[in-house]
């Protein structure tokens with residue numbers, strides 16, 4: 001089975017992995033010159049189905065609860081299983097209560113327990129919620145490692161190719177995110193920035209609740225912290241606005257004042273591809289399989305959708321083969 005996967009974001013790479021594992025001959029084409037620069041590159045890398053349930057459908061939990069296992073098995077050593085800490089300043093205590101009522105699989109922490117988990121947040125928050133089963137990874141390292149692993153498995157990568165020749169492939173899988181020719185898709189703008197400081201240490205993603213400007217801070221290697229993310233109904237993928245940057249910086253400073261002295265090492269914005277219900281889809285249309293609509297949950301839901309896509313590719317191929325065989329038998333009868 002020869003399969004062409006278009007798009008080397010998290011959707012395309014996970015689909016390529018599931019197909020290569022099932023012994024398909026896979027070629028991945030990517031219109032950009034290299035890996036990165038897409039929505040996946042800007043992601044926080046949180047594998048946080050229970051926290052995400054606060055604003056998402058139950059399907060995000062059912063499809064996403066095994067994501068950390070998938071990533072751990074695919075890329076040993078990349079997943080950090082340190083949970084998620086959710087905090088709010090005392091004047092926003094009602095936000096924390098609301099968050100707890102809309103989510104499951106958490107426990108309440110008092111001030112001393114927060115300090116035990118995150119010593120640098122000692123004496124800063126009276127209460128928090130801890131989602132112990134959640135995990136995170138560095139999306140950039142994970143994507144680079146996936147390309148390396150897939151190449152070693154025999155997957156061919158063609159960068160700088162937007163219109164590949166389709167002949168010679170049994171199936172085409174479109175994983176082109178917001179660029180896909182799909183009128184049902186919309187863009188949801190997500191902005192982020194990266195700070196660097198040696199004066200704060202966090203072991204896990206921390207979400208700081210606020211009625212208007214909730215943020216999360218995800219620790220990365222070498223004292224970097226990814227701060228995100230806006231959710232704006234817009235097709236504008238231009239640079240981060242001053243307003244969003246100010247909100248992120250204010251919130252990061254409110255989480256810990258040492259962020260006030262941090263270097264801003266990067267800012268960015270990308271469009272999350274989303275369907276109306278904000279849930280991803282695997283679809284077979286006119287011979288092409290599409291895997292799209294990951295919205296806020298590319299790293300969380302791509303493993304489950306990639307498996308579905310690989311199953312569909314093989315099932316539809318065997319259907320096609322049996323249809324051909326039935327057709328051949330009809331003709332020879």
Ligand SMILES: Cc1cc2nc3c(=O)[nH]c(=O)nc-3n(C[C@H](O)[C@H](O)[C@H](O)COP(=O)(O)OP(=O)(O)OC[C@H]3O[C@@H](n4cnc5c(N)ncnc54)[C@H](O)[C@@H]3O)c2cc1C
Pocket residue numbers: 006007008009010011012029030031032036038039040041042043044045046047161162163175176177178179180189190191192228229230269270271272273291292293294295296297298299300301
């Ligand atoms: C700020 C931010 C934070 C986020 N945080 C998280 C998080 O913590 N956890 C999580 O699970 N999700 C998170 N997400 C969501 C996640 O990033 C997206 O759901 C995911 O990246 C979508 O992946 P994709 O592969 O569909 O799209 P993309 O990453 O955009 O990849 C599509 C690729 O297709 C390529 N392409 C386009 N046209 C063609 C063509 N004709 N031929 C070949 N290639 C083509 C593009 O160049 C691109 O590389 C976040 C998103 C943002 C913006």
